[in-house]
Amino acid sequence: MSAGRLLSVLLLLQSRGRMSARGIADELGVSVRTAYRDLARLQDAGVPVYAEPGRAGGYQLLDGYRTRLTGMSEGEARALFFAGLPGPAADLGLGDEVAAARLKLLAALPEGPRAEAERTAAVFHVDAPSWYREAEETPYLPLFVDAVLTRRAVDVRYRRWRAPQEVRRRLRPYGLVLKSGVWYLVAALTESRVATYRVTQVLDAVPADERFERPDGFDLGAYWAAYVEDFEQRRHTGTATVRLSPRGRRRLPDNAPPEVVRAVEATATPVGDDGWVEAVVPIESVEHARGELLRLGTDVEAVAPAALREAMAATVGALARTYEVG
Known part of the structure; x- marks a missing residue:
């Protein structure tokens, strides 16, 4: 007999009012027979549970039988x-x-x-993952939760973007962060080196015998804010000069990240009399910028750097040959 389940029955009756034995059973995932037995045990323990017969009947507590939290606004x-x-x-x-x-x-x-x-x-309902992306599978997340709380090191096999792609690490987990539906583990490799790991990229994880002490001054929220700021600064490795049509500027917020939209608004200068503007925008790389700009089709022109303009021309030429008619 679970004392925790008896408490759950009591709290259900306190919060819901009158409930049928079937309703209690469904809520707790037990049989109706078990629900009846739990109700009888509550009565035997002196809890004032009584039954109302009939179709609209059920079990409920005597009015006023409740533990109150005072002072809550x-x-x-x-x-x-x-x-x-x-x-x-x-x-x-x-x-x-x-x-x-x-x-x-x-x-x-x-x-x-x-x-x-x-x-x-x-x-209110919260659905953390962004559109166009399925929720990620995180089979090792509960293991990391336990490691964070018990301060136990974990040996992992991890897949990263640069070579060698598969590495083995002993991590000392400091905390977990949920960002846009994606879980990240913040962990120490050494006493002086803390890094961030995407939980879905963990291929294998095994608890180690080692125990560690989390530094007293470590602030997970402050670490994450600094990490995000550093990531944004490292993300853009250069700039590009582009020209946009009026329609291209209207479409830009749906096809480019906010920092690119802000850069266009800050640096746009008119080019000619047809509403086109020229602006300087941040880019991650020539390859990445090519993919971003191609979304705007003929409403954008890459002016510089030359490597980006050449990459755009090569892609457009290949598309023209692919769709050549006759």
């Missing part, structure tokens, strides 16, 4: 349902625990804040 009640979002919690292997914790908190709230929390839960 309306805003705090709303915030309750933004803590431990179910999607990320499930990724971390904590879905059941988060659901149980939310149920316990909800059951303990007075009527007003509880109603506000329930209204908030009904009108």
